[in-house]
Amino acid sequence: MTVTADMLDTYPKDLGGIDRAALIACIDACLECAQACTACADACLSEDMVAELVTCIRTNLDCADVCAATGRVLSRHTGYDANLTRAVLEACAAACKACGDECGSHAEMHEHCRICAEACRRCEQACRTLIAALG
Amino acid sequence: MTVTADMLDTYPKDLGGIDRAALIACIDACLECAQACTACADACLSEDMVAELVTCIRTNLDCADVCAATGRVLSRHTGYDANLTRAVLEACAAACKACGDECGSHAEMHEHCRICAEACRRCEQACRTLIAALG
Amino acid sequence: MTVTADMLDTYPKDLGGIDRAALIACIDACLECAQACTACADACLSEDMVAELVTCIRTNLDCADVCAATGRVLSRHTGYDANLTRAVLEACAAACKACGDECGSHAEMHEHCRICAEACRRCEQACRTLIAALG
Amino acid sequence: MTVTADMLDTYPKDLGGIDRAALIACIDACLECAQACTACADACLSEDMVAELVTCIRTNLDCADVCAATGRVLSRHTGYDANLTRAVLEACAAACKACGDECGSHAEMHEHCRICAEACRRCEQACRTLIAALG
Numbered sequence: 001m002t003v004t005a006d007m008l009d010t011y012p013k014d015l016g017g018i019d020r021a022a023l024i025a026c027i028d029a030c031l032e033c034a035q036a037c038t039a040c041a042d043a044c045l046s047e048d049m050v051a052e053l054v055t056c057i058r059t060n061l062d063c064a065d066v067c068a069a070t071g072r073v074l075s076r077h078t079g080y081d082a083n084l085t086r087a088v089l090e091a092c093a094a095a096c097k098a099c100g101d102e103c104g105s106h107a108e109m110h111e112h113c114r115i116c117a118e119a120c121r122r123c124e125q126a127c128r129t130l131i132a133a134l135g
Numbered sequence: 136m137t138v139t140a141d142m143l144d145t146y147p148k149d150l151g152g153i154d155r156a157a158l159i160a161c162i163d164a165c166l167e168c169a170q171a172c173t174a175c176a177d178a179c180l181s182e183d184m185v186a187e188l189v190t191c192i193r194t195n196l197d198c199a200d201v202c203a204a205t206g207r208v209l210s211r212h213t214g215y216d217a218n219l220t221r222a223v224l225e226a227c228a229a230a231c232k233a234c235g236d237e238c239g240s241h242a243e244m245h246e247h248c249r250i251c252a253e254a255c256r257r258c259e260q261a262c263r264t265l266i267a268a269l270g
Numbered sequence: 271m272t273v274t275a276d277m278l279d280t281y282p283k284d285l286g287g288i289d290r291a292a293l294i295a296c297i298d299a300c301l302e303c304a305q306a307c308t309a310c311a312d313a314c315l316s317e318d319m320v321a322e323l324v325t326c327i328r329t330n331l332d333c334a335d336v337c338a339a340t341g342r343v344l345s346r347h348t349g350y351d352a353n354l355t356r357a358v359l360e361a362c363a364a365a366c367k368a369c370g371d372e373c374g375s376h377a378e379m380h381e382h383c384r385i386c387a388e389a390c391r392r393c394e395q396a397c398r399t400l401i402a403a404l405g
Numbered sequence: 406m407t408v409t410a411d412m413l414d415t416y417p418k419d420l421g422g423i424d425r426a427a428l429i430a431c432i433d434a435c436l437e438c439a440q441a442c443t444a445c446a447d448a449c450l451s452e453d454m455v456a457e458l459v460t461c462i463r464t465n466l467d468c469a470d471v472c473a474a475t476g477r478v479l480s481r482h483t484g485y486d487a488n489l490t491r492a493v494l495e496a497c498a499a500a501c502k503a504c505g506d507e508c509g510s511h512a513e514m515h516e517h518c519r520i521c522a523e524a525c526r527r528c529e530q531a532c533r534t535l536i537a538a539l540g
Binding site: 054055056057058059061062065066068069072073076078079081083084087088090091094095098102 | 459460461462463464466467470471473474477478481483484486488489492493495496499500503507
């Protein structure tokens with residue numbers, strides 16, 4: 001979102017050596033993935049075969065919660081703590097991997113799972129890129 | 136975000152007479168506003184004059200929480216309940232109004248407050264448009 | 271929770287004429303209801319008859335999100351805004367009413383719905399009591 | 406909270422070999438810590454010396470977000486994934502450690518920080534106990 005970059009640009013203090021592009025991409029990927037997972041859980045609920053999608057729904061809900069928390073932590077720069085950022089990004093990458101795999105496994109049957117799996121994979125990759133950039 | 140529209144397009148059941156454009160705009164405005172408010176609270180924390188910005192920070196935090204919850208409620212369509220949607224949208228519009236006014240009052244001094252105030256006003260308007268569309 | 275009262279007791283500024291007992295009860299009811307709704311959605315997912323519980327799951331998820339946001343807003347006192355508090359409490363009462371009714375309608379069949387419906391009704395009542403106390 | 410145990414007791418399927426007492430204790434510790442951290446951030450905002458507490462506020466906000474997400478993930482049992490649970494618990498323990506240390510460093514000056522630091526340490530310990538119980 002444009003606003004993510006705009007807010008980062010107007011942060012009043014030094015951001016340290018952070019990779020700004022990787023940070024912006026990861027915040028946006030987290031918010032996108034959280035939305036996709038919330039909507040995918042609901043779309044799965046509306047499928048006639050919902051009984052076969054319960055693991056997918058649960059993974060969607062976890063991934064939405066972890067991505068939302070990660071997007072918030074990454075949006076803060078005051079009193080930055082690399083260890084905490086890294087632990088949160090690892091949890092987020094794990095949630096996105098689990099949800100991307102689960103949604104991906106029935107992506108051919110449900111278009112919402114295909115789109116959600118792609119959002120999960122983008123977010124997992126954005127988390128791993130940012131972890132690498134943290135050094 | 137593109138994904139918001141894509142997820143709505145792939146919802147497997149009928150969406151009723153919902154105004155799709157207004158719904159997508161409102162979900163995206165909620166997520167954008169939540170990010171702007173989270174980042175603005177943090178930017179205010181880093182200002183030397185933080186002691187004069189404590190009301191702004193508090194309003195930012197409330198607005199971020201209410202917008203995030205509203206974005207989630209709006210991303211669900213199964214078992215839709217217009218009364219609940221309306222009450223949540225009213226709370227979100229109130230939070231955005233309060234935060235837009237507060238941030239707007241020092242928009243000339245802090246660029247992050249100016250950007251955040253605009254996000255709040257867009258979100259308040261998007262909520263009101265969707266409330267009107269609910270009939 | 272004991273911590274809710276302890277934190278309120280140590281707030282460093284004046285709390286205005288707030289009804290402390292009603293505030294503490296409402297914060298705790300919101301957190302309890304959010305937990306019950308999150309767990310009830312998951313328990314419904316694990317029922318063999320999940321296909322008949324999709325409206326319940328959706329209502330649970332909404333109620334959990336709105337209660338969590340409300341619990342946070344109520345935990346803040348700096349720069350207090352009665353209009354925003356009231357709007358958020360109204361939305362929370364509406365979410366709890368919807369979920370209490372839905373869970374209550376199959377409380378005899380599912381014990382988790384019975385317990386969750388009670389948590390919803392306690393929270394709805396706590397919200398209404400606090401709204402009345404706001405004057 | 407009593408409701409946490411009641412909801413776990415009524416989960417309709419097998420919970421595997423999970424340590425129920427450790428799970429309940431960890432869910433409740435997460436919710437308690439999230440509330441304490443939200444309230445502590447707000448109490449810090451109201452201190453005259455807020456400018457010296459900005460790192461504490463930021464750490465409080467992160468810890469509240471991570472604890473809230475962790476409490477939700479732990480409240481779900483359907484389609485359980487030990488790897489994801491472990492990664493989320495590690496992030497939560499890291500957030501609680503950071504916040505417990507920060508709040509603990511001015512616990513003698515601010516009673517709200519003392520109470521919050523204790524909630525953080527209880528939650529960190531509950532996370533580590535549950536991680537150990539996961540095997």
